[in-house]
Amino acid sequence: MDTTKVQYKPLQFERLPADEQLARSGAFLAQMRTRRTVRDFSNAPVPFTLIENAVATAATAPSGANQQPWTFVVVSNPAIKQQIRAAAEAEERESYAHRMSEEWLAALAHLGTDWHKPHLEDAPYLIIVFRQAYGLTTDAETGETVKVKHYYSEESVGIAVGMLLCSLHQAGLATLTHTPSPMAFLNAILNRPTNERPYVVIPVGYPADDAQVPVITKKPLGEVLVRVE
Ligand code: IYR
Numbered sequence: 001m002d003t004t005k006v007q008y009k010p011l012q013f014e015r016l017p018a019d020e021q022l023a024r025s026g027a028f029l030a031q032m033r034t035r036r037t038v039r040d041f042s043n044a045p046v047p048f049t050l051i052e053n054a055v056a057t058a059a060t061a062p063s064g065a066n067q068q069p070w071t072f073v074v075v076s077n078p079a080i081k082q083q084i085r086a087a088a089e090a091e092e093r094e095s096y097a098h099r100m101s102e103e104w105l106a107a108l109a110h111l112g113t114d115w116h117k118p119h120l121e122d123a124p125y126l127i128i129v130f131r132q133a134y135g136l137t138t139d140a141e142t143g144e145t146v147k148v149k150h151y152y153s154e155e156s157v158g159i160a161v162g163m164l165l166c167s168l169h170q171a172g173l174a175t176l177t178h179t180p181s182p183m184a185f186l187n188a189i190l191n192r193p194t195n196e197r198p199y200v201v202i203p204v205g206y207p208a209d210d211a212q213v214p215v216i217t218k219k220p221l222g223e224v225l226v227r228v229e
Helices: 018-032 048-058 078-099 102-111 153-170 185-190
Strands: 070-075 125-132 134-138 145-149 196-205
Touching: 018 153, 048 070, 048 125, 048 153, 070 078, 070 153, 078 125, 078 185, 125 153, 125 185, 153 196, 185 196
Parallel strands: none
Antiparallel strands: 070 125, 125 196, 134 145
């Protein structure tokens, strides 16, 4: 028998006037449409509070069984950034030369990426997001470390990263979602436990004055929104 009792409290919810709903959602859309993945970063300093607020925002994300299966490692130390760059470039060099298929390279060609990752040192902060594939707790009686199954950790971390990117963008910062592959070197460099799997590396900062971005478009709404009434 399940004797667990759910404790409830009244939802705090402000019902907005319709015109304000429309104004806010339109303003948010317009702002999000200006977000671009940036590869050329200035080394100009960024207030740490903006990073902290973004991580705090990401940490409000919904997650499977509210297990919050994420760790956000924020690196500003130049020597550590240099190590991450060296390791990422070594893997990426191998990937671009041998591991990625012709089809994959062709799909990517219009973005102009290659194995060079100077942004990993130029950007003032790197946020490395780890997914906790399972939790680790200490058994109260035996003192042993026990594994706790996590549910929907991929989806949960994906949602949290989306919210992180939104926060950083609306704070006036540029980001790059970078997924070197394989990423196990991040556990070694950052000394993270084996239940934590690197999910994405996000350089954060201001764009370089001469930053360029490829000319790309997003699919029109009619292609991505299917309305069933
Ligand atoms: N991870 C590599 C390759 C790469 C793959 C995809 I799919 C991209 O959209 C961009 C890059 C890299 O970071 O260069």
